[in-house]
């Protein structure tokens with residue numbers, strides 16, 4: 001478990017102070033994939049780098065499995081860091097070394113005996129799908145392949161935590177999907193906790209269990225990805241979600257409807273459209289579907305429909321109450 005307690009990071013450049021992270025509290029559980037989202041300058045990188053003390057927090061504490069990293073000696077911290085792998089947007093591979101030598105570099109740093117390294121390199125390259133690339137140089141690889149090497153190197157010393165700093169931001173959408181799949185596989189098969197930062201909500205939707213949204217160094221909202229997608233409360237979160245799933249109906253069109261516009265939200269296993277058709281049969285209400293989508297987040301369906309309900313006000317209220325009694329959320333727009 002990673003505990004981020006009251007962490008702040010203030011950069012002091014010349015006589016100016018810049019707040020990178022502003023009093024953040026977060027707990028990241030073992031085995032989960034946790035996403036930190038925000039626009040450029042929100043403080044994501046600063047916070048991520050505070051987790052392994054690449055940035056020394058100005059205030060607060062970082063606990064990993066109950067151990068306060070900030071009280072460790074240099075040697076103890078180096079030891080603790082071996083259990084925290086990291087991958088980067090621009091891969092940070094050594095161009096003059098082959099793929100195998102890049103990975104070996106990490107193993108050497110952890111004092112892994114020479115005769116053990118070869119087998120471990122082979123195992124890691126198989127895991128990331130690059131078993132035939134051991135002797136090539138990074139310059140001969142695609143971006144996605146370079147990131148796979150970055151992942152293999154980060155996993156060399158069997159970390160329990162993997163920090164991903166915009167790991168897919170330099171990649172095209174197809175390669176991004178493949179890398180996210182690999183990260184998910186690593187998480188599920190090896191039980192490694194993953195913390196990733198991104199400005200793309202799509203990435204979070206794809207693989208994260210829980211998430212935090214940052215703005216001006218602060219966490220403005222956090223929770224399960226599913227719950228946040230279903231019910232985002234912060235305007236910034238709503239904006240981010242809107243970039244992935246859009247439910248907005250142009251206001252000019254909204255004015256052309258005379259009925260009551262409702263947004264109907266189905267979560268998880270509620271039997272979506274069936275409830276609406278039952279409602280239409282039971283009440284003196286007509287319904288026009290204006291917009292609808294079903295998103296799968298963490299393999300759970302989240303359905304959102306926007307409808308115009310036409311009928312007597314009381315009937316409409318009763319219809320709404322009925323739908324709510326069947327477990328869906330209804331918002332009158």
Ligand SMILES: Nc1ncnc2c1ncn2[C@@H]1O[C@H](COP(=O)(O)OP(=O)(O)OP(=O)(O)O)[C@@H](O)[C@H]1O
Pocket residue numbers: 011012013018019020021038039040041042043044045046047199
């Ligand atoms: N080394 C530094 N010295 C001074 N200010 C810094 C330093 N690193 C970051 N900052 C400032 O801290 C704030 C947060 O930056 P940070 O890089 O953590 O944000 P971010 O959300 O990761 O953005 P990006 O996606 O652009 O990297 C910004 O105002 C940034 O200018």
